[in-house]
Amino acid sequence: MHPQRYDNLHKIEQLNPIKDHCQIYHLMTGYEFPWDMVRSLEVALMRTFCIPSVSKLLDKTQEFNKRPQKRYDDTSIIVVEISKWGYDDTRGKQAIERMNAIHSRFKIANKDFLYVLSTFIYDPIRWNSRFGWRQMCENEKLSSFYFWREVGIRMHIQDIPETYEEFESYNLDYEEKYFCFAESNRRVGEATQNLFLSWFPSWMHSALKPATLALLDDGMLDAFGFEHPSNLLRNVVANSLKIRAKVLRLFPPRLSPDFYIDSPIRSYPDGYEIANVGASGKED
Numbered sequence: 001m002h003p004q005r006y007d008n009l010h011k012i013e014q015l016n017p018i019k020d021h022c023q024i025y026h027l028m029t030g031y032e033f034p035w036d037m038v039r040s041l042e043v044a045l046m047r048t049f050c051i052p053s054v055s056k057l058l059d060k061t062q063e064f065n066k067r068p069q070k071r072y073d074d075t076s077i078i079v080v081e082i083s084k085w086g087y088d089d090t091r092g093k094q095a096i097e098r099m100n101a102i103h104s105r106f107k108i109a110n111k112d113f114l115y116v117l118s119t120f121i122y123d124p125i126r127w128n129s130r131f132g133w134r135q136m137c138e139n140e141k142l143s144s145f146y147f148w149r150e151v152g153i154r155m156h157i158q159d160i161p162e163t164y165e166e167f168e169s170y171n172l173d174y175e176e177k178y179f180c181f182a183e184s185n186r187r188v189g190e191a192t193q194n195l196f197l198s199w200f201p202s203w204m205h206s207a208l209k210p211a212t213l214a215l216l217d218d219g220m221l222d223a224f225g226f227e228h229p230s231n232l233l234r235n236v237v238a239n240s241l242k243i244r245a246k247v248l249r250l251f252p253p254r255l256s257p258d259f260y261i262d263s264p265i266r267s268y269p270d271g272y273e274i275a276n277v278g279a280s281g282k283e284d
Contacts, residue, residue, distance in 0.1 A: 001249060001250055002250070002251065002252040002253065004252060004253050005249070005250075005251070005252065005253055006134070006253075007253055008027050008031055008032055008253055009032070009134065009137060011027070012024050012027060012028075012137060012139050012140060013137055013139055015139060016139075017138075017139045017140075017142035017143045017146060018142075018146055020143070021142070021143035021144075021146040021147045021150075022086040022087070022088075022147060024139060024140060024143035025083060025143050025144060025147040026083070026084065026086070026257075028136070028140050028143070028144070029080075029083045029084070029259065030083075030084060030257030030258060030259050031253070031254045031257055031258075032134075032140075032254075033124075033128065033132060033133075033136075034254075034257070034258040034259065035258075036124070036127060036128060036131065036132060037083075037124055038076075038260055039127065040123050040124040040126075040127035040128070041079065041120065041123065041124065042196075043123055043127065043215060043216070044119035044120060044123035044124070045072075045075070045192070046189065046192060046216065046220065047119055047123065047175075047220060048115070048116050048119060049185055049188045049189050049192065049224070050175075050179045050185055050219070050220050050223035050224065051112065051115070051178050051179065051185075051223075052178075052180065052182035052184060052185060053109065053112055053178075054112055054116070055182060055184040055185045055187075055188045055189075056182070056184045057106055057108070058184075058188050059184040059187050059188055064188050064191040064192055064195070065187070065191050068191055068192065068194070068195040068198075069195060069198070069266050069267055070267040072192075072195060073265050073266060073267040073268065074267070074277050074278045076260050076261075076265075077095075077260075077261055077265065077268075077272065077274070077277050078095045078098060078099050078274075078277060078278075079120070080259050080260045080261045081094070081095035081261065081274060082095045082096060082151060083259070084257070084259045084261065087147075087150055087151050087154055091274065094274040094275065095274055096151065096154050096155065098274050098275060098277055098278060099155065100155060100156070101278075102278045103155075110157060110158050110159065111174070113152075113155065113157045114152075114157060114159065114160065114170065114174075115170070115171065115174045115175075115178075117148055117151070117152045117155075117157060117160070118167055118168075118170060118171040118174075119171070120144075120148050121144045121145050121148050121167065121168075121171075122167075122168055122171050124144065125141055125144060130238070130241070130242075131238075131241040131242060131244075131245055132245060133244075133245040133246075133248035133249045134249065141164065142164055145163075145164040145167060149167075175219065179219050179220070179222075179223045180223060181222060181223055181224070181225050182223075183225075185223050185224050185225070186224055186225045186226075189224040189226065193209070193212050193213075196212050197209060197212065210227075210229050210233060211229075211233065211237055213226055213227075213228075213229050214229045214233050214234045214236075214237040214238070215237060215238075
């Protein structure tokens, strides 16, 4: 193991998760767990489609059917601009303003906003507990909560729980109450699954298609109406990610950040302006 592998962790443990949560979250997402954060937020994205009130809205706009890659990139750009720069930086503020402008065109219940916000906190934490090259420390978990709580306030979301534990309870109770099958869940879920498959050569699709479902829990699979993968496939996928984590443990610490927006983006090969990210009102 590289002697400096845990330097960022030691730094994070010395910081205050309340007043330093932007700095901690930046280190987590850009340096410590960049790949894992992207993958876990993809699962979080799928999780929100298990809610009929959310999937029906997305199904109506047809964004995931007509322009799935752009819809994915638009969401990723806004989330990562906020994560990389912080919610009070100029670019972070622009991203939140753009997100609020897009959301203002739709009637979205506050309870749904609250749940979607909660997935940005707890899905990466749960992913990390299974597949992280190291476990997140308490400061990282709390920083995720404080960071996204402040973002939620700037999104004008009401009644955001004031503690990590209360918000986690809301997240779990909401899923138990509102996760259920709907045809709109299936359509949006299938469109997103096809998007993920499009990133690989066509000859791999038949093998990868069931594998894309192996990381979804039973509640999600039932809400989508998807066939449950075999236990063997689930174990193969999970163990592959655990082996990856063990290998990563041997690597030196990352010296430069690796945010999603630091690499070329499929829908914006020539770059983008935050104000132009997202579908226009005419497209909806």
